[in-house]
Every structure is written in C-alpha cells, then in structure tokens.
Amino acid sequence: MPRPMDLMTAWLQAQLPPDAQSWLADQCTRLEAGASAREFNLAISLVPRRLGKADLVLDAAALAAAEVARPGWDPRGWSLDQAGRLVLLLAGGGQGPEFADRLRQLFATADIAEMIAFYRGLPLYPDPERHEARAREGVRSGMKPIFEAVAHRNPYPAESFDENAWNHMVLKALFIGSALAPIQGLDRRANPTLARMLCDYAHERRAAGRPVGPELWRCVGPHADDAALDDLAAALRSADVAEREAAALALAACPAPRARELLAQEPGLAAAIETGRLAQPGDTAR
Amino acid sequence: MYIDTHTHMISRTTDDYEAMAAAGVVACIEPAFWLGQPRTNVGSYIDYLSTIIGWERFRAGQFGLRHYCTIGLNSKEANNEELAEAVMEILPRFALKEGVVAIGEIGYDEQTDPEDRYFRQQLDLARELSLPVMIHTPHRDKKRGTTRSMDVVVEHGLDPSWVVVDHNNEETMQEVLDRGFWAGFSIYPGTKMGNERMVAIVRRYGAERIIVDSACDWGVSDPLAVPKTAELMRRGGIAEEAIRTVTYTNALAAYGRSGQMREEDWLNPPPIDQRTLYMGNSVLRGGQEPRVALARRRGEEDLRIE
Numbered sequence: 001m002p003r004p005m006d007l008m009t010a011w012l013q014a015q016l017p018p019d020a021q022s023w024l025a026d027q028c029t030r031l032e033a034g035a036s037a038r039e040f041n042l043a044i045s046l047v048p049r050r051l052g053k054a055d056l057v058l059d060a061a062a063l064a065a066a067e068v069a070r071p072g073w074d075p076r077g078w079s080l081d082q083a084g085r086l087v088l089l090l091a092g093g094g095q096g097p098e099f100a101d102r103l104r105q106l107f108a109t110a111d112i113a114e115m116i117a118f119y120r121g122l123p124l125y126p127d128p129e130r131h132e133a134r135a136r137e138g139v140r141s142g143m144k145p146i147f148e149a150v151a152h153r154n155p156y157p158a159e160s161f162d163e164n165a166w167n168h169m170v171l172k173a174l175f176i177g178s179a180l181a182p183i184q185g186l187d188r189r190a191n192p193t194l195a196r197m198l199c200d201y202a203h204e205r206r207a208a209g210r211p212v213g214p215e216l217w218r219c220v221g222p223h224a225d226d227a228a229l230d231d232l233a234a235a236l237r238s239a240d241v242a243e244r245e246a247a248a249l250a251l252a253a254c255p256a257p258r259a260r261e262l263l264a265q266e267p268g269l270a271a272a273i274e275t276g277r278l279a280q281p282g283d284t285a286r
Numbered sequence: 287m288y289i290d291t292h293t294h295m296i297s298r299t300t301d302d303y304e305a306m307a308a309a310g311v312v313a314c315i316e317p318a319f320w321l322g323q324p325r326t327n328v329g330s331y332i333d334y335l336s337t338i339i340g341w342e343r344f345r346a347g348q349f350g351l352r353h354y355c356t357i358g359l360n361s362k363e364a365n366n367e368e369l370a371e372a373v374m375e376i377l378p379r380f381a382l383k384e385g386v387v388a389i390g391e392i393g394y395d396e397q398t399d400p401e402d403r404y405f406r407q408q409l410d411l412a413r414e415l416s417l418p419v420m421i422h423t424p425h426r427d428k429k430r431g432t433t434r435s436m437d438v439v440v441e442h443g444l445d446p447s448w449v450v451v452d453h454n455n456e457e458t459m460q461e462v463l464d465r466g467f468w469a470g471f472s473i474y475p476g477t478k479m480g481n482e483r484m485v486a487i488v489r490r491y492g493a494e495r496i497i498v499d500s501a502c503d504w505g506v507s508d509p510l511a512v513p514k515t516a517e518l519m520r521r522g523g524i525a526e527e528a529i530r531t532v533t534y535t536n537a538l539a540a541y542g543r544s545g546q547m548r549e550e551d552w553l554n555p556p557p558i559d560q561r562t563l564y565m566g567n568s569v570l571r572g573g574q575e576p577r578v579a580l581a582r583r584r585g586e587e588d589l590r591i592e
C-alpha cells in the first residue's frame with residue numbers, strides 16, 4: 001500500500017514541470033540520506049520558489065487513494081507548496097523524538113504559509129501523540145487560516161483531543177467566524193458539556209444584541225436538556241430561515257420526547273427533514 | 287497608490303492601519319530593527335522575526351495592506367557579540383520566508399569593529415540568497431558612515447541596483463545616486479527629513495532612484511508621511527508621474543527584485559487568500575485614486591512634517 005508521502009510525490013510529479021520535478025526528487029534523495037539542519041531548513045524554505053503555489057489538482061481516484069493510505073486524510077484544497085513541504089518534511093524528518101524535534105524547530109521559525117502546511121500535515125506524522133500540544137496551540141491561534149489548518153478537513157483533532165480541548169476548538173470556531181461543518185467528527189464528538197457551553201454562548205450573544213451562528217445548534221441537539229430545548233424552541237421561531245432550519249435539524253437529532261413535540265409544531269421543516277430535503281451541511285463533520 | 291518601504295508596524299495601532307489604507311497606502315515594508323532597547327537573548331530575536339513574518343503580516347491584511355519585511359541583525363545589537371553570533375546562526379532560517387524582500391536594515395551605528403564584521407557577513411548572505419539589501423545609515427558621523435557603507439557593499443561584490451541606502455539627507459544623497467544605489471528618504475519629524483525639504487529635493491534632482499518612506503516606529507513619527515508628502519508635492523506643482531515614481535514605482539522596482547513583492551499582490555489578490563486572509567483595500571475597491579484627505583482622525587489639514 002502506498003504511503004501518503006509516495007502519493008503526494010506522485011501527485012506533484014504529475015503536475016510539476018520537469019525542472020521542478022527533478023529539484024524535488026533531488027532534495028528528497030539528499031534529505032533521506034541525512035542532510036544538515038541548515039540544508040533541511042533551506043530546502044523547506046525554498047519549496048514555493050521552486051514548485052509554485054498553484055492548487056494541487058486531485059481527482060476522485062486520488063482522494064480515494066488518500067483515504068486508503070490514511071483514513072480521514074483529506075487533501076482537498078491543498079497547494080503544490082504545501083504538499084511539497086510535507087514531502088520534504090517526511091523525507092528528512094527522521095523518526096520518533098528526532099522527527100518531533102525537527103518539527104518543533106520548523107514551527108519556531110515558520111511563516112504563515114509554512115504553519116498552514118505543517119498543521120495540515122498533522123495526520124501524516126509518526127507518533128501522533130507527540131504532536132497534541134502543538135495541534136492545541138494551532139487552534140489557540142488568532143489567525144483564522146492557522147486555526148482552520150488544524151480544525152478543518154483534518155482527522156487529527158477528533159482522534160487526539162480530549163473533551164476539553166475539543167469543546168474549546170468548537171467554541172473558538174464560532175468566536176472567529178469559522179464554519180463548523182468542515183470539522184471532522186463534529187457529530188461523533190458532540191457531548192453534554194459542549195451543548196451547555198454553546199447554549200451559554202448563545203445567551204451571551206443574545207444579551208449583547210449580537211447574532212448567533214445557526215451552526216452551533218447542531219452540537220446542541222443530541223445532548224439537549226430541558227433548558228437547551230427552550231433555546232431550540234426559541235431558535236425554531238427565529239426570523240432567520242437558516243436558524244429555524246438549524247433548530248429543526250437539532251431537534252430531529254435529539255432523543256428526548258419533547259424534541260419531537262417541538263419539531264411537530266413546524267410540519268413543513270419536519271417533512272423536509274423526513275424526506276431528506278433538509279440535512280446537515282458538510283460531508284466531513286459526521 | 288503608495289508603498290511605504292520603511293514602517294515598524296509592530297509599534298503602531300489599528301488606527302494607523304485604517305488611516306494608511308484610507309490614504310491609499312497599499313503595501314508596507316517592515317525592516318527588522320531593535321526594539322528601542324537592546325534584546326538580551328536570541329530567543330526574543332527569534333520571536334520578533336516570527337512576529338514580523340507572521341502575525342504582523344496577518345494583522346496588516348485585515349486592514350487591506352500588504353505587509354512585507356526585511357530580515358537582518360541591526361547595527362546597534364551587532365555590538366553585543368554573544369547575541370550577534372547567535373542571531374547570525376538563525377538569520378538564514380528567516381531570510382527566505384514568504385514576503386521577505388531584503389536583508390536589512392543593516393549597516394553602521396557607531397562604526398565599530400563588530401558592526402563592520404556583521405554588516406559584511408550579512409552582505410555575503412544577501413548575495414548568496416539573491417536578496418536585495420536595505421542599508422540603515424548612521425545618525426552620527428552620517429556622511430562618512432554612508433560613504434563607508436557603500437564602499438563595503440562594492441567590496442563584497444553586490445550590484446548597487448540591488449541595494450537601497452536609506453535615511454538620506456541633502457548631504458549624502460548626491461554620492462548615493464552617483465554610485466548607482468537607490469536613495470531612500472525617511473520623512474521623520476525632528477531628526478531625519480522634513481517633507482517640504484523632500485519636495486525641494488525632487489524638484490531639483492528629479493525622481494530617478496529616489497524612494498520616500500516614513501520610518502514610522504515607536505517614536506514621534508507619522509505613518510501617513512508618504513501620502514502627505516505626495517500631496518505636498520502635488521500642491522507644489524511636481525508632476526504626477528514623478529510623485530508616483532518616488533512613492534510607488536521605485537519601491538516596487540527595488541524590493542520587487544526579491545521575487546516576493548508583486549503588484550498583483552494588491553491589485554489582483556485571490557478572492558479568498560487562505561494564507562493571509564487579506565481583506566482587500568477598500569479604497570482600491572472604490573476604484574478611485576486615493577487622496578490623503580480621505581484619512582480620518584488625523585489633522586488632515588496639516589500636511590507639513592517639520
């Protein structure tokens with residue numbers, strides 16, 4: 001079975017002009033043979049200059065191969081320089097503590113584009129448990145693209161974050177205006193504490209006269225207690241169609257009998273959910 | 287549209303970014319310098335350089351400005367040799383980052399031996415990595431220090447057309463231009479250059495290889511110095527083409543040699559720039575040539591900087 005690094009190399013070679021192909025192959029050979037720290041750092045710095053920053057073109061077969069090589073790995077939206085940097089990191093990073101140390105050093109002097117690449121690469125690194133603190137630092141960032149490199153289309157948080165880290169990542173997404181649907185495992189990792197935190201957040205927003213992103217109800221529904229059902233009942237009467245739909249979907253996901261009664265008050269939305277016309281957005285969050 | 291090639295934005299507020307964007311500044315360059323006080327260890331240098339390639343670049347993008355920077359060991363801190371040695375070790379790790387348009391600002395402060403040694407080492411680094419150089423000319427013994435800086439650049443085999451000599455005045459500029467370097471002028475109240483003097487210089491010498499910047503930092507300085515000086519030149523009858531040359535075109539030509547700064551960065555950014563979340567310049571979106579009068583909150587009637 002091909003490794004993620006082999007797949008990325010093949011995708012890059014298919015898309016790059018000959019001189020960039022040979023530069024990448026040459027660097028891989030040198031780094032795998034054990035280059036100095038200076039050579040390693042310069043090679044990773046040079047990637048966008050040598051490979052460019054165009055989108056990585058991936059067809060359905062490539063995405064299927066990615067899923068086989070590393071379940072949950074989702075390279076959609078990656079660029080040539082991001083894939084190129086990860087190929088060189090995996091080629092020259094070594095194993096175990098050595099890899100973690102090299103990655104730490106790279107992060108210490110990384111620019112924004114590099115940080116996005118290194119965070120997107122989290123599911124591909126050896127010894128995933130060694131990178132948990134780093135991933136949590138990523139979702140603490142005030143820079144939205146850095147946050148999203150960890151949180152969106154990435155299997156790492158759902159696999160590695162404890163409940164508190166997970167809950168704060170979801171809440172932070174709402175704070176910085178980042179979508180929830182691209183978070184892998186959003187439904188699977190929903191929990192009563194998160195539902196309570198989100199309802200408190202919705203109350204704070206309402207008290208301040210600020211809008212509430214309707215996506216948050218998705219994580220409330222499955223664990224809604226009586227107080228949360230009151231909030232969902234209010235959201236179901238919202239003037240905003242998106243919020244009414246989000247509330248209806250959340251109620252449909254709630255096992256409490258009162259949820260079914262509330263949803264029955266909106267027969268149009270209930271029927272839309274029943275027939276599948278209305279469903280949660282996102283193909284990764286489940 | 288203006289480019290300000292010398293701004294220490296980490297010391298400036300969001301009011302400044304808003305005012306700069308409103309006045310038509312589309313891009314700024316943040317030269318690596320000291321913090322107004324000496325650093326005590328290389329760790330704070332690493333974090334500083336990370337800030338100017340990362341957070342500050344992102345922050346500028348939120349206000350519709352493209353942010354670039356230069357990487358270097360400044361002349362003041364070159365005199366702390368333990369620190370300087372450690373900084374020289376880590377500079378190559380920063381010099382090729384996205385948006386790094388030069389090695390700088392480097393040069394002399396008191397013209398000591400360590401300053402000379404690390405200036406030379408950094409000129410070699412710039413040549414090795416094919417990067418332009420931004421030279422900080424000293425405040426004291428300025429004329430001799432400027433001449434010496436250029437002598438050393440030539441001695442190390444750099445092409446003067448890749449080197450900007452900044453903080454010029456009437457006494458230094460002739461030699462800088464004669465020897466083929468770019469001549470930067472920092473419009474900085476009280477110490478460096480006033481902008482009425484700047485208008486007189488452009489009137490007398492023309493626009494070729496002259497670059498006007500603000501050098502705004504933590505001191506009393508003005509982040510609108512470039513648009514204000516442009517407006518003062520306009521009112522003084524300087525041709526629009528010459529104004530554009532000294533406040534935009536030359537800056538792009540000099541620092542664009544790095545390959546890291548292109549006009550399309552601000553004119554045709556991708557609709558959603560995932561890397562920087564660049565918000566686009568609202569003045570550019572309006573499609574009109576911006577004027578300094580658009581800037582708010584900042585005494586727009588007073589164009590003079592003494």
